[in-house]
Amino acid sequence: MTLRRTLLATGIALAAALGTPLAGAQTKPIHLIVPYAAGGPLDVTARALAEQVKGSLGTVIIENKPGAGGNIGMDLVARSAPDGQTIGVAAVATMAINPWLYSRMPYDAAKDFSPITQMVRVPNVLVMNADTASRLHINSLADLIAYARKNPGKLNYGSGGNGSAGHLAGEMFKQQAGLFAVHIPFNGGNPAQLALLSGQVDFNIDNLATAAPNIKSGKLKALAVTTAERSKLLPGVPAMAETLKGFQIDTWWGLVAPAGTPADVIAKLNKAFTDALKAPETQQRFGLLMAEPVATTPEQFGQFMTRERARYQDVVKRSGAKVD
Structure with a gap:
């Protein structure tokens, strides 16, 4: 065997022993499943992050798997091998x-991820x-509540469908404000x-990313944001909690892997993402989408999803919404 071949063989054996690939070796791409159609905020942010982590994780392929309110895509994640090669975007709806x-x-949702x-x-x-x-002289959330209480059933609100985030946010608002408004469900957020x-x-009650262009154009009047405090993305608009104490509901999403994925793999993915x-370019890009990046530990995100499930259990029950 030539000296060159001997050195190459030694290098391969050493790399295998250390568990690290040789420089230039190809690794399998990570598949990131987005359980909604391409082009929406979840898809756009996932693609932005996929570009950002190329240096640390290699290629991340985005796969859009919409259907059944996100359940189809998340089921694919749950059924994937727990090796870190398939992960998914988990949203408030799916989880x-x-x-x-x-x-x-x-x-x-509690056990499979x-x-x-x-x-x-x-x-x-x-x-x-x-x-x-303008016609009803409503300039604030307090004005809206006062009008609705004096005129029960005269106001209505729309949402992307029964059980959608907008529907449930509307039901929370009605319950806490002590008013009645007719819910009109549509087949999606755009309609x-x-x-x-x-x-x-x-x-x-819509997410700010969707509503912002029409707020800026003056076609829509923003009365309040649903975060606990005023949003830096819309600083001139009060929080609903300023009028309805304790009111808070956000749209959120994050990353999950199949249950059983090794802790060291989760740690590597967590660090990369x-x-x-936290990168300035991500902060800037997400800001243009009216989205706030939130970096957490796996434990923090898990605890957060547990709290959100418990909260929405009561909200869905009170709303009476059901699918199938």
Whole structure:
């Protein structure tokens, strides 16, 4: 055997023993499943992070697997090998709402996943059709509550469907404010927004990323954000908690792996993605989407999802919403 071949063989054996690939060796790409269609906020943020972690994790391939309110994509994650090669974007709907909304779930949100990190928090915002708000002399959340109490059933609100985040946020608002407004479900968030813009419905509770362009254009009037405090993304708009003490509901999503994924693999994924979330370019890019990056430990994200599931169990029950 030549000296060159001897050295190469020794190098391969040493690399195998140390468990590290040789420089230039190809590693398997990570598949990141987004349980919703391409082009939405979850998809856009996932693709941005995939670019950011190339240096530490290698290629991350985004796979959009929409359907059944996100359940199809998350079921694929749950059924994947727990080796870190397949991970998924877990959202408030798939992890906290759907378990109570669907009579039968293909996965157990509490047991079938290993949390990696939260990714994003997006404020929701209560918005009115600007012309309707002007006509009814509603300039604040307090004005809206006062009008609705004096005129029960005259106001209505839209959402992307029964059991959607907008529907449940509306039900929480009605319960805490002690008022009645008619819920009008639409087949998705876009039709609900169009109905609000055309004046078919009076108000919606939508995520800020979706509502922001029409707020800026003056077509929608923002009365309050649903975060516990005012959002730096919309600093001039008060928080609902300033009028309704304790009111808080956000849109959020994060990263999970199949249950049983080794702790060292989770730790590696957590470091790569939290470093990416803290990067200035990520902060800037997400800010343009009206989304706030949130980097957490796996334990923090797991505890957060547990609390959210418990909270939405009561909200869904009170709303009476059911799917299938």
